[in-house]
Every structure is written in structure tokens, then in C-alpha cells.
Amino acid sequence: MLFAVKKMTEQIQHIDPKLFEILETVSDPEIPVLSIMEMGVVRSAKIQNGIVNVQITPTYSGCPAMDVIGDDIIKAFQEKGLEAKVELILSPAWTTDWITPKGRLALEKYGIASPLNETADKEALLGNKKLVKCPQCGSFNTKLVSQFGSTACKAFFQCEDCLEPFDYFKCLK
Amino acid sequence: MREKYRNMNNNLVQYIFSIADNSLILGQRLGELCGHGPSLETDIAMTNISLDLFGQVRSYYQYAAKLIGNDETEDTIAFLRKERDYKNVLLVEQPNRDFAYSIARQFLFDLYHLLLLEELQNSSDATLSAIAKKSIKEVSYHTRFSSDWIRRLGDGTDESHNRIQTALNDLWVFTDELFHQTDAEKAMVSEGIGVDVTQLKEAFYKRVNTILEESTLQTPTIEYFQKGGKQGIHSEHMGYILTELQYMQRTYPNMTW
Numbered sequence: 001m002l003f004a005v006k007k008m009t010e011q012i013q014h015i016d017p018k019l020f021e022i023l024e025t026v027s028d029p030e031i032p033v034l035s036i037m038e039m040g041v042v043r044s045a046k047i048q049n050g051i052v053n054v055q056i057t058p059t060y061s062g063c064p065a066m067d068v069i070g071d072d073i074i075k076a077f078q079e080k081g082l083e084a085k086v087e088l089i090l091s092p093a094w095t096t097d098w099i100t101p102k103g104r105l106a107l108e109k110y111g112i113a114s115p116l117n118e119t120a121d122k123e124a125l126l127g128n129k130k131l132v133k134c135p136q137c138g139s140f141n142t143k144l145v146s147q148f149g150s151t152a153c154k155a156f157f158q159c160e161d162c163l164e165p166f167d168y169f170k171c172l173k
Numbered sequence: 174m175r176e177k178y179r180n181m182n183n184n185l186v187q188y189i190f191s192i193a194d195n196s197l198i199l200g201q202r203l204g205e206l207c208g209h210g211p212s213l214e215t216d217i218a219m220t221n222i223s224l225d226l227f228g229q230v231r232s233y234y235q236y237a238a239k240l241i242g243n244d245e246t247e248d249t250i251a252f253l254r255k256e257r258d259y260k261n262v263l264l265v266e267q268p269n270r271d272f273a274y275s276i277a278r279q280f281l282f283d284l285y286h287l288l289l290l291e292e293l294q295n296s297s298d299a300t301l302s303a304i305a306k307k308s309i310k311e312v313s314y315h316t317r318f319s320s321d322w323i324r325r326l327g328d329g330t331d332e333s334h335n336r337i338q339t340a341l342n343d344l345w346v347f348t349d350e351l352f353h354q355t356d357a358e359k360a361m362v363s364e365g366i367g368v369d370v371t372q373l374k375e376a377f378y379k380r381v382n383t384i385l386e387e388s389t390l391q392t393p394t395i396e397y398f399q400k401g402g403k404q405g406i407h408s409e410h411m412g413y414i415l416t417e418l419q420y421m422q423r424t425y426p427n428m429t430w
Contacts, residue, residue: 061307062228090232091303093310125317146214147318148221152311156214172310 014044026076029068030151033110036069040098043089052077052084057094060152096172108135113168121171125155132168134159186237187357188367191403193233194261199282200226201418211272218318225311232304252422256415257405264347266410273326277340280319284380285351286312288373297365320384327388342393349398
């Protein structure tokens with residue numbers, strides 16, 4: 001967990017503290033309980049010549065949420081009377097390590113199992129070991145249904161105890 | 174207009190097309206399976222892979238549009254070029270005859286794609302390197318999916334074994350083209366920007382062989398290979414793909430969502 005926190009500070013160091021609160025009100029349209037800050041997609045935010053410049057990075061290349069997130073950021077600043085510009089950057093590439101501890105908790109509460117570490121993730125997705133915890137009942141007696149889920153970033157699982165199907169957020173390194 | 178074409182023929186732009194067009198055309202082929210996959214899970218998987226590929230294509234085309242300048246955009250590059258201007262390999266335009274064909278095509282392309290991106294990460298061009306680093310995470314997952322299905326079909330029932338073997342036999346003729354170098358590629362390799370695909374050939378066939386062996390499948394052996402796509406000379410399928418792909422922009426020029 002310490003590692004995640006360290007990563008998080010690395011990730012937020014380019015963010016002007018004055019802008020943090022506004023950025024936190026923007027959520028991922030696919031996972032409304034999660035703010036883009038918790039998701040780790042905001043790479044930098046600063047005010048230059050009276051204009052807010054925000055850099056975001058996509059979770060997956062084809063993620064259709066990015067355009068909406070960009071528009072929502074501009075709208076959020078507009079409501080506070082600020083003009084904002086959003087730039088999409090690719091490097092360094094997003095990783096699930098940038099999801100904050102608070103974000104992981106929000107995912108679980110919403111019914112999405114949060115990403116395991118790289119090795120465990122591989123074992124789980126190959127169906128070798130039961131490592132993914134059911135977000136509904138907490139059982140580890142779960143099975144992979146499909147390597148691809150409702151969005152590119154998730155795989156589809158089912159709990160064999162409570163029988164609920166659920167999404168698992170894949171580890172991306 | 175003349176200026177535009179000169180920029181279009183710029184080696185770097187042509188090089189970007191040779192990489193990105195593969196993902197565009199394969200993405201379009203996979204998109205055809207939306208609602209037609211043999212099961213819900215495979216349907217979702219194929220279209221998710223398609224989405225990843227389109228996402229990668231957007232990054233490449235946005236970069237190419239910037240290099241070309243004028244009014245060029247990612248959309249004009251995707252939707253308004255003529256058939257001969259697309260530089261994708263013949264493999265990716267082959268149709269979804271059955272699930273085995275789609276998987277065999279995906280498997281052969283994924284293994285090549287992964288090898289290419291592993292090298293492209295080291296490109297001296299910062300944008301191409303960044304796109305490669307981003308894409309490689311997604312393509313590793315695609316490779317896992319398609320390799321897994323090769324094993325399941327190969328080592329499955331007699332019917333699935335025969336179908337995947339037939340698909341591999343038929344598509345094998347398109348594998349050699351992946352390792353043919355165009356002039357634009359040669360120029361980019363000498364500048365440290367491009368990947369020398371001729372160097373990937375051995376590793377490709379080795380990786381393919383290993384997985385086919387695990388899957389109780391025979392590696393096809395043929396003497397003659399088909400090529401042309403990388404020069405813009407495509408198979409009979411390409412016109413149909415572009416007709417569908419370009420329909421909206423050709424019918425309602427400059428339309429937006």
C-alpha cells in the first residue's frame with residue numbers, strides 16, 4: 001500500500017493545489033463513483049496566463065470516456081469562471097498503480113473488483129488460481145467468465161458462492 | 174494540393190501509415206463481428222480488441238495529420254484516402270470466414286504486432302515510442318487471448334482442430350509479407366526511427382511454431398507467398414472494406430457526430 005501512496009504523490013506533484021478540488025468533482029463517465037483524480041488519469045494541471053492547462057492520459061488507447069472526461073473538465077472549470085484547455089498525453093503510459101487507495105475502495109463499493117498485482121493478475125486471468133475477491137460477498141471462490149468485460153479495462157467474473165457476476169478491473173502495467 | 178501530396182509522401186508519414194493501417198483494417202474486420210460473435214464472450218472480446226486497435230490508430234493518425242499539415246485530420250486520413258494509399262498488409266484484410274479464420278488471423282497478426290512494438294518502443298521518434306509503449310500493454314493481452322484460442326481450438330474437438338488448421342493453412346501465404354521492407358521503412362530504419370522487420374522474422378516463426386506445437390497443430394509449409402498490401406496493391410476484399418468504412422464520409426462529406 002505504501003507503494004501505491006508513493007506512486008500517488010509522484011502522480012499529483014504537477015497539480016496546482018488550487019485546482020485539485022475542482023478536478024475531483026469530475027468523474028469517470030463509465031464508473032461514476034470514481035473521480036478522475038482517484039483514477040490517476042490527470043497528469044498535470046496548472047494555470048498559465050489565466051488559462052487552466054490540464055494534461056490527461058488515457059487508461060486504454062480506445063477508451064471512449066476520454067473525450068467526455070475532457071469536455072467535463074472544461075465544463076467544471078467554466079462553472080467556476082475559469083477557462084480550461086485539455087491535452088491528451090500518452091507518455092508515460094497509464095498504469096493501474098495510479099488508482100489511489102481511495103479509488104480502489106470506491107471501485108469495490110461500486111461492485112468492481114480492483115486490480116491485483118501483475119503476477120496475481122496473470123494467474124487469475126489464466127484461470128490458474130482463485131485470487132479475485134467477489135465485491136458482493138467477499139468470497140474468493142470466483143471464476144473467470146470472459147477475459148474481456150463490459151469495457152476494455154475490465155474482465156468478467158462470476159462468484160461461485162453468491163453466484164453474482166461482476167467486473168474485475170484488469171492490472172495494467 | 175501539390176504541397177499536401179508531397180507531405181503525404183514523406184517517408185515518416187508513409188511509415189506511420191504502414192503501421193497504423195494494419196490496425197485500422199483489422200479493427201474494421203473485428204468490428205464486423207459486433208453482434209455476430211459465436212458467443213457473447215468472444216463477441217465482446219473481438220470488439221474490445223477492435224476498440225484498442227482503433228484507439229491506437231487515432232494516436233498514429235493524429236501524429237501523421239500534424240506532420241502533413243494543412244487541413245488533414247485523423248478522420249480525413251482514415252476515411253478519405255483511396256485504396257492504393259492504404260499500406261496495410263494483406264493478412265488483416267482477409268474476411269471472417271468462420272471463428273477459426275478470425276482467430277488464426279488475429280493470432281498471426283498479434284505475434285507480429287507484439288514483436289514490432291517491442292522494437293518500436295526504442296524508436297528515436299518520441300511520439301512513436303510513446304504510442305508503442307502504450308499499445309504494447311494492450312497487444313500483450315490480445316496475444317494472450319488469441320494464443321489461448323489457438324490452443325483451445327487445436328487441442329479441442331476434431332471439428333475445431335480441422336477448422337483452425339484449415340484457416341492457418343489458408344492464411345499462411347500472407348505471413349511472409351509482414352517481413353518485407355518498403356523504401357519508406359528502409360529510410361526510417363536508417364534514421365533510427367523505424368523497426369527493421371526483416372529482423373523479426375525468425376522470432377516470429379519460432380513463437381508461432383511453439384504455440385502450434387502445444388496446440389497439436391501442424392505448421393504449414395509452402396514455397397510461394399502473397400504480397401502487395403504494403404505497396405498499396407490489395408486483395409479483392411479491400412474495396413468492400415473501404416466501401417463500408419468510408420460510407421458516411423463519402424455520402425455526407427464532413428459530417429460529424
